[in-house]
Amino acid sequence: MPSRASRLQQEIKQNQPFRSAGQEAVLGLFKTADMLRRHVGKIVGQGGEAVELTLQQYNVLRILRGAGAEGLPTLEIAARMVEQAPGITRLIDRLEAKGLVARERCPEDRRRVTCRISRAGLALLARLDDQINRSEEIFAGVVSVADLKRLVEVLDRMRSVLETK
Amino acid sequence: MPSRASRLQQEIKQNQPFRSAGQEAVLGLFKTADMLRRHVGKIVGQGGEAVELTLQQYNVLRILRGAGAEGLPTLEIAARMVEQAPGITRLIDRLEAKGLVARERCPEDRRRVTCRISRAGLALLARLDDQINRSEEIFAGVVSVADLKRLVEVLDRMRSVLETK
Protein backbone atom coordinates (compact mmCIF):
# COMPACT_ATOMS: atom_id res chain seq x y z
CA MET A 1 0.00 0.00 0.00
CA PRO A 2 1.54 3.27 -1.14
CA SER A 3 1.39 5.82 1.66
CA ARG A 4 -0.24 9.09 0.75
CA ALA A 5 1.90 12.22 0.49
CA SER A 6 2.62 13.59 3.95
CA ARG A 7 1.17 16.89 5.00
CA LEU A 8 4.54 18.61 4.87
CA GLN A 9 5.15 17.20 1.44
CA GLN A 10 1.98 18.84 0.20
CA GLU A 11 2.80 22.08 1.94
CA ILE A 12 6.07 22.46 0.12
CA LYS A 13 4.71 20.73 -3.01
CA GLN A 14 7.41 18.15 -3.00
CA ASN A 15 6.68 15.28 -5.32
CA GLN A 16 9.22 12.80 -4.01
CA PRO A 17 8.75 11.36 -0.54
CA PHE A 18 11.28 12.30 2.11
CA ARG A 19 14.48 10.32 2.24
CA SER A 20 14.13 9.63 5.94
CA ALA A 21 12.20 10.39 9.07
CA GLY A 22 15.13 12.56 10.08
CA GLN A 23 14.83 14.72 7.01
CA GLU A 24 11.11 15.18 7.37
CA ALA A 25 11.54 16.04 11.04
CA VAL A 26 14.18 18.66 10.31
CA LEU A 27 12.15 20.33 7.58
CA GLY A 28 8.98 20.13 9.64
CA LEU A 29 10.79 21.75 12.51
CA PHE A 30 12.04 24.59 10.33
CA LYS A 31 8.65 25.19 8.83
CA THR A 32 6.77 25.05 12.10
CA ALA A 33 9.24 27.35 13.82
CA ASP A 34 9.06 29.81 10.93
CA MET A 35 5.27 29.92 11.08
CA LEU A 36 5.26 30.25 14.85
CA ARG A 37 7.87 32.97 14.66
CA ARG A 38 5.74 34.96 12.27
CA HIS A 39 2.66 34.36 14.35
CA VAL A 40 4.22 35.63 17.57
CA GLY A 41 6.15 38.29 15.66
CA LYS A 42 2.87 39.71 14.49
CA ILE A 43 1.60 40.02 18.03
CA VAL A 44 4.62 41.84 19.41
CA GLY A 45 5.21 43.68 16.15
CA GLN A 46 1.93 45.44 15.71
CA GLY A 47 2.06 47.23 19.02
CA GLY A 48 -1.57 48.19 18.80
CA GLU A 49 -1.14 51.85 19.59
CA ALA A 50 2.31 51.90 21.00
CA VAL A 51 5.75 50.59 20.29
CA GLU A 52 6.56 47.79 17.90
CA LEU A 53 8.95 45.03 18.88
CA THR A 54 10.74 42.24 17.10
CA LEU A 55 10.66 38.77 18.62
CA GLN A 56 14.24 39.22 19.77
CA GLN A 57 13.51 42.57 21.39
CA TYR A 58 10.52 41.04 23.09
CA ASN A 59 12.72 38.23 24.39
CA VAL A 60 15.18 40.74 25.86
CA LEU A 61 12.39 42.54 27.67
CA ARG A 62 11.09 39.27 29.07
CA ILE A 63 14.54 38.38 30.33
CA LEU A 64 14.97 41.77 31.95
CA ARG A 65 11.58 41.58 33.57
CA GLY A 66 12.58 38.22 34.99
CA ALA A 67 15.82 39.68 36.30
CA GLY A 68 14.06 42.34 38.31
CA ALA A 69 15.46 45.57 39.66
CA GLU A 70 19.16 44.61 39.70
CA GLY A 71 19.08 44.17 35.96
CA LEU A 72 21.62 42.14 34.02
CA PRO A 73 24.89 42.80 32.20
CA THR A 74 24.63 42.85 28.42
CA LEU A 75 26.27 39.54 27.62
CA GLU A 76 24.37 37.79 30.36
CA ILE A 77 21.23 38.74 28.49
CA ALA A 78 22.69 37.31 25.30
CA ALA A 79 23.40 34.04 27.10
CA ARG A 80 19.77 33.73 28.12
CA MET A 81 18.24 34.41 24.74
CA VAL A 82 16.16 31.65 23.22
CA GLU A 83 17.71 32.36 19.83
CA GLN A 84 21.36 33.36 19.63
CA ALA A 85 21.82 37.10 19.15
CA PRO A 86 25.31 38.17 18.17
CA GLY A 87 24.05 41.71 17.67
CA ILE A 88 22.93 42.05 21.27
CA THR A 89 24.43 45.52 21.70
CA ARG A 90 22.46 47.09 18.91
CA LEU A 91 19.39 45.09 19.80
CA ILE A 92 19.45 46.80 23.18
CA ASP A 93 20.38 50.12 21.57
CA ARG A 94 17.00 50.04 19.87
CA LEU A 95 15.18 49.17 23.07
CA GLU A 96 16.95 52.01 24.82
CA ALA A 97 16.06 54.39 22.01
CA LYS A 98 12.41 53.45 22.53
CA GLY A 99 12.75 54.10 26.25
CA LEU A 100 12.02 50.50 27.19
CA VAL A 101 15.40 49.77 28.72
CA ALA A 102 17.92 51.81 30.70
CA ARG A 103 21.66 51.13 30.70
CA GLU A 104 24.29 52.05 33.19
CA ARG A 105 27.96 51.21 33.48
CA CYS A 106 28.58 48.94 36.42
CA PRO A 107 30.67 50.66 39.15
CA GLU A 108 32.31 47.48 40.53
CA ASP A 109 33.40 46.24 37.12
CA ARG A 110 33.55 49.07 34.67
CA ARG A 111 33.69 46.73 31.69
CA ARG A 112 30.12 45.76 32.34
CA VAL A 113 26.96 47.55 31.38
CA THR A 114 23.93 46.79 33.48
CA CYS A 115 20.62 46.81 31.65
CA ARG A 116 17.27 47.27 33.35
CA ILE A 117 13.75 47.28 32.01
CA SER A 118 11.99 50.65 32.39
CA ARG A 119 8.52 51.46 33.63
CA ALA A 120 7.43 51.81 30.02
CA GLY A 121 8.95 48.45 29.17
CA LEU A 122 7.06 46.75 31.95
CA ALA A 123 3.85 48.42 30.87
CA LEU A 124 4.35 47.26 27.29
CA LEU A 125 4.96 43.67 28.39
CA ALA A 126 1.89 43.81 30.59
CA ARG A 127 -0.20 44.84 27.60
CA LEU A 128 1.22 41.96 25.55
CA ASP A 129 1.05 39.23 28.19
CA ASP A 130 -2.50 38.15 27.56
CA GLN A 131 -2.13 37.84 23.84
CA ILE A 132 1.15 35.98 24.16
CA ASN A 133 -0.19 33.55 26.73
CA ARG A 134 -3.16 32.89 24.53
CA SER A 135 -0.93 32.29 21.55
CA GLU A 136 1.08 29.75 23.50
CA GLU A 137 -2.13 27.89 24.32
CA ILE A 138 -3.27 27.99 20.72
CA PHE A 139 -2.34 24.33 20.35
CA ALA A 140 -4.50 23.20 23.24
CA GLY A 141 -7.20 22.03 20.87
CA VAL A 142 -5.03 19.89 18.63
CA VAL A 143 -2.17 18.68 20.79
CA SER A 144 -2.60 17.11 24.20
CA VAL A 145 -0.47 18.08 27.15
CA ALA A 146 1.06 14.61 27.06
CA ASP A 147 2.04 15.16 23.42
CA LEU A 148 3.50 18.57 24.25
CA LYS A 149 5.57 17.03 27.00
CA ARG A 150 6.84 14.33 24.70
CA LEU A 151 7.62 17.00 22.13
CA VAL A 152 9.61 18.99 24.67
CA GLU A 153 11.47 15.87 25.68
CA VAL A 154 12.39 14.93 22.11
CA LEU A 155 13.50 18.48 21.35
CA ASP A 156 15.71 18.37 24.43
CA ARG A 157 17.43 15.28 23.13
CA MET A 158 17.84 16.82 19.70
CA ARG A 159 19.52 19.88 21.13
CA SER A 160 21.82 17.72 23.21
CA VAL A 161 23.52 16.47 20.04
CA LEU A 162 23.65 19.93 18.48
CA GLU A 163 25.50 21.39 21.39
CA THR A 164 27.42 23.44 20.89
CA LYS A 165 28.86 26.39 19.02
CA MET B 1 8.31 16.30 45.16
CA PRO B 2 9.47 19.41 43.38
CA SER B 3 10.43 18.61 39.80
CA ARG B 4 13.94 19.57 38.84
CA ALA B 5 14.49 22.46 36.46
CA SER B 6 13.90 21.34 32.87
CA ARG B 7 16.76 21.18 30.45
CA LEU B 8 15.47 24.17 28.50
CA GLN B 9 15.09 26.12 31.71
CA GLN B 10 18.76 25.60 32.47
CA GLU B 11 19.75 26.44 28.92
CA ILE B 12 18.16 29.84 29.09
CA LYS B 13 18.90 30.20 32.80
CA GLN B 14 15.32 30.80 33.68
CA ASN B 15 14.66 30.55 37.38
CA GLN B 16 10.89 30.27 37.28
CA PRO B 17 9.32 27.13 35.83
CA PHE B 18 7.38 27.48 32.60
CA ARG B 19 3.79 28.57 32.88
CA SER B 20 2.55 25.70 30.75
CA ALA B 21 3.54 22.81 28.55
CA GLY B 22 2.54 25.00 25.61
CA GLN B 23 5.00 27.70 26.56
CA GLU B 24 7.86 25.28 27.06
CA ALA B 25 7.07 23.61 23.74
CA VAL B 26 7.05 26.90 21.87
CA LEU B 27 10.34 28.07 23.36
CA GLY B 28 11.92 24.65 22.88
CA LEU B 29 10.84 24.70 19.28
CA PHE B 30 12.37 28.13 18.70
CA LYS B 31 15.60 27.17 20.36
CA THR B 32 15.95 23.83 18.62
CA ALA B 33 15.15 25.33 15.23
CA ASP B 34 17.66 28.12 15.80
CA MET B 35 20.42 25.67 16.69
CA LEU B 36 19.58 23.41 13.76
CA ARG B 37 19.49 26.38 11.44
CA ARG B 38 22.95 27.40 12.51
CA HIS B 39 24.20 23.87 12.25
CA VAL B 40 22.99 23.38 8.68
CA GLY B 41 23.83 26.98 7.83
CA LYS B 42 27.42 26.26 8.70
CA ILE B 43 27.54 23.34 6.30
CA VAL B 44 26.14 25.20 3.31
CA GLY B 45 27.82 28.43 4.33
CA GLN B 46 31.39 27.39 4.50
CA GLY B 47 31.56 26.21 0.90
CA GLY B 48 34.87 24.51 1.53
CA GLU B 49 36.64 25.78 -1.53
CA ALA B 50 33.79 27.10 -3.54
CA VAL B 51 30.67 29.17 -3.19
CA GLU B 52 28.97 29.98 0.09
CA LEU B 53 25.22 29.67 0.47
CA THR B 54 22.65 30.73 3.01
CA LEU B 55 20.07 28.20 4.14
CA GLN B 56 17.48 29.95 2.02
CA GLN B 57 19.68 29.93 -1.05
CA TYR B 58 20.36 26.26 -0.48
CA ASN B 59 16.64 25.61 -0.26
CA VAL B 60 16.05 27.35 -3.59
CA LEU B 61 18.69 25.22 -5.27
CA ARG B 62 17.14 22.07 -3.83
CA ILE B 63 13.75 23.09 -5.14
CA LEU B 64 15.14 23.82 -8.58
CA ARG B 65 16.99 20.54 -8.69
CA GLY B 66 13.73 18.81 -7.87
CA ALA B 67 11.96 20.72 -10.64
CA GLY B 68 14.36 19.46 -13.30
CA ALA B 69 15.02 20.93 -16.71
CA GLU B 70 11.77 22.85 -17.14
CA GLY B 71 12.60 24.97 -14.14
CA LEU B 72 10.03 26.94 -12.17
CA PRO B 73 8.62 30.47 -12.18
CA THR B 74 9.91 32.71 -9.41
CA LEU B 75 6.84 32.80 -7.19
CA GLU B 76 6.32 29.08 -7.54
CA ILE B 77 9.71 28.69 -5.92
CA ALA B 78 8.64 31.01 -3.12
CA ALA B 79 5.55 28.89 -2.56
CA ARG B 80 7.66 25.79 -2.08
CA MET B 81 10.14 27.25 0.36
CA VAL B 82 10.31 25.68 3.78
CA GLU B 83 10.59 29.13 5.34
CA GLN B 84 8.69 32.02 3.83
CA ALA B 85 10.87 34.25 1.69
CA PRO B 86 9.33 37.58 0.74
CA GLY B 87 12.63 38.64 -0.80
CA ILE B 88 12.65 35.78 -3.28
CA THR B 89 13.65 37.98 -6.23
CA ARG B 90 16.85 39.18 -4.65
CA LEU B 91 17.53 35.79 -3.17
CA ILE B 92 17.62 34.43 -6.70
CA ASP B 93 19.52 37.50 -7.90
CA ARG B 94 22.38 36.39 -5.69
CA LEU B 95 22.21 32.82 -6.93
CA GLU B 96 22.26 34.09 -10.48
CA ALA B 97 25.23 36.32 -9.73
CA LYS B 98 27.09 33.26 -8.48
CA GLY B 99 26.20 31.40 -11.67
CA LEU B 100 24.18 28.77 -9.84
CA VAL B 101 20.84 29.63 -11.44
CA ALA B 102 19.78 30.89 -14.87
CA ARG B 103 16.67 32.98 -15.48
CA GLU B 104 14.67 33.52 -18.60
CA ARG B 105 11.44 35.33 -19.28
CA CYS B 106 8.70 32.86 -20.11
CA PRO B 107 7.52 33.23 -23.76
CA GLU B 108 3.92 32.06 -23.16
CA ASP B 109 3.34 34.38 -20.25
CA ARG B 110 5.77 37.23 -20.31
CA ARG B 111 5.03 38.19 -16.72
CA ARG B 112 6.74 35.06 -15.57
CA VAL B 113 10.40 34.40 -15.15
CA THR B 114 11.50 30.80 -15.37
CA CYS B 115 14.40 29.82 -13.14
CA ARG B 116 16.61 26.82 -13.74
CA ILE B 117 19.51 25.41 -11.79
CA SER B 118 22.81 25.53 -13.68
CA ARG B 119 25.46 22.88 -14.13
CA ALA B 120 27.50 24.63 -11.45
CA GLY B 121 24.49 24.67 -9.14
CA LEU B 122 23.99 20.94 -9.53
CA ALA B 123 27.66 20.32 -8.91
CA LEU B 124 27.57 22.38 -5.73
CA LEU B 125 24.53 20.52 -4.43
CA ALA B 126 26.20 17.22 -5.23
CA ARG B 127 29.18 18.24 -3.14
CA LEU B 128 26.92 19.17 -0.25
CA ASP B 129 24.56 16.19 -0.39
CA ASP B 130 26.60 13.86 1.77
CA GLN B 131 27.18 16.33 4.54
CA ILE B 132 23.56 17.39 4.57
CA ASN B 133 22.24 13.86 4.63
CA ARG B 134 24.56 13.05 7.45
CA SER B 135 23.43 16.11 9.36
CA GLU B 136 19.82 15.04 9.01
CA GLU B 137 20.70 11.68 10.49
CA ILE B 138 22.59 13.26 13.35
CA PHE B 139 19.69 12.50 15.66
CA ALA B 140 19.70 8.80 14.89
CA GLY B 141 21.56 8.05 18.11
CA VAL B 142 19.27 9.92 20.48
CA VAL B 143 15.84 9.85 18.89
CA SER B 144 14.19 6.73 17.54
CA VAL B 145 12.45 6.65 14.19
CA ALA B 146 9.18 6.16 16.02
CA ASP B 147 9.84 9.32 18.02
CA LEU B 148 10.74 11.22 14.87
CA LYS B 149 7.49 10.15 13.27
CA ARG B 150 5.52 11.21 16.28
CA LEU B 151 7.38 14.51 16.23
CA VAL B 152 6.52 15.04 12.58
CA GLU B 153 2.92 14.24 13.30
CA VAL B 154 2.65 16.65 16.22
CA LEU B 155 4.34 19.41 14.21
CA ASP B 156 1.81 18.82 11.43
CA ARG B 157 -1.02 19.38 13.85
CA MET B 158 0.63 22.48 15.25
CA ARG B 159 0.97 23.99 11.79
CA SER B 160 -2.64 23.20 11.02
CA VAL B 161 -3.76 25.72 13.62
CA LEU B 162 -1.22 28.31 12.52
CA GLU B 163 -2.44 28.26 8.99
CA THR B 164 -2.51 30.72 7.57
CA LYS B 165 -0.80 34.04 7.05
Added chain:
DNA sequence: CAACAATACTTGACATGTCAACTAATTGTC
Protein backbone atom coordinates in the same frame (compact mmCIF):
# COMPACT_ATOMS: atom_id res chain seq x y z
C1' DC C 1 -12.88 45.95 -27.35
C1' DA C 2 -11.97 49.38 -23.82
C1' DA C 3 -11.41 49.56 -19.00
C1' DC C 4 -10.63 47.46 -14.79
C1' DA C 5 -8.91 43.86 -12.02
C1' DA C 6 -5.64 40.33 -11.12
C1' DT C 7 -1.12 38.22 -11.59
C1' DA C 8 3.92 37.98 -11.48
C1' DC C 9 7.31 39.93 -10.35
C1' DT C 10 10.63 44.32 -9.18
C1' DT C 11 12.29 47.95 -6.71
C1' DG C 12 13.21 51.26 -2.88
C1' DA C 13 13.84 52.25 1.74
C1' DC C 14 14.93 50.70 5.83
C1' DA C 15 15.48 47.34 9.85
C1' DT C 16 17.89 43.59 11.36
C1' DG C 17 21.49 39.97 11.48
C1' DT C 18 26.40 38.52 11.14
C1' DC C 19 31.29 38.32 11.39
C1' DA C 20 35.44 40.13 12.39
C1' DA C 21 38.21 43.56 14.28
C1' DC C 22 38.83 46.82 18.05
C1' DT C 23 38.77 49.22 22.81
C1' DA C 24 38.62 49.32 27.70
C1' DA C 25 38.85 47.19 32.10
C1' DT C 26 40.25 43.43 34.98
C1' DT C 27 42.74 39.24 36.21
C1' DG C 28 46.51 36.32 36.62
C1' DT C 29 51.81 35.55 36.46
C1' DC C 30 56.32 36.11 37.32
Added chain:
DNA sequence: GACAATTAGTTGACATGTCAAGTATTGTTG
Protein backbone atom coordinates in the same frame (compact mmCIF):
# COMPACT_ATOMS: atom_id res chain seq x y z
C1' DG D 1 54.22 46.11 39.87
C1' DA D 2 54.79 45.36 34.70
C1' DC D 3 52.87 42.62 31.08
C1' DA D 4 50.27 39.22 28.81
C1' DA D 5 45.82 37.05 28.78
C1' DT D 6 40.97 37.26 29.55
C1' DT D 7 36.59 39.37 29.78
C1' DA D 8 32.87 42.68 28.41
C1' DG D 9 31.24 45.20 25.22
C1' DT D 10 31.35 48.18 20.93
C1' DT D 11 31.89 49.29 16.18
C1' DG D 12 32.29 48.89 11.02
C1' DA D 13 31.22 46.76 6.87
C1' DC D 14 28.30 44.18 4.64
C1' DA D 15 24.59 40.54 3.70
C1' DT D 16 20.03 39.52 4.30
C1' DG D 17 15.12 40.18 5.53
C1' DT D 18 10.79 42.90 5.28
C1' DC D 19 7.10 45.76 3.89
C1' DA D 20 4.96 48.70 0.78
C1' DA D 21 4.59 50.65 -3.56
C1' DG D 22 5.52 50.33 -8.54
C1' DT D 23 5.62 48.09 -13.42
C1' DA D 24 4.52 45.00 -17.02
C1' DT D 25 1.48 41.56 -18.71
C1' DT D 26 -2.60 38.92 -18.88
C1' DG D 27 -7.40 37.89 -17.81
C1' DT D 28 -12.42 39.53 -17.42
C1' DT D 29 -16.51 42.05 -18.02
C1' DG D 30 -19.94 45.22 -19.58
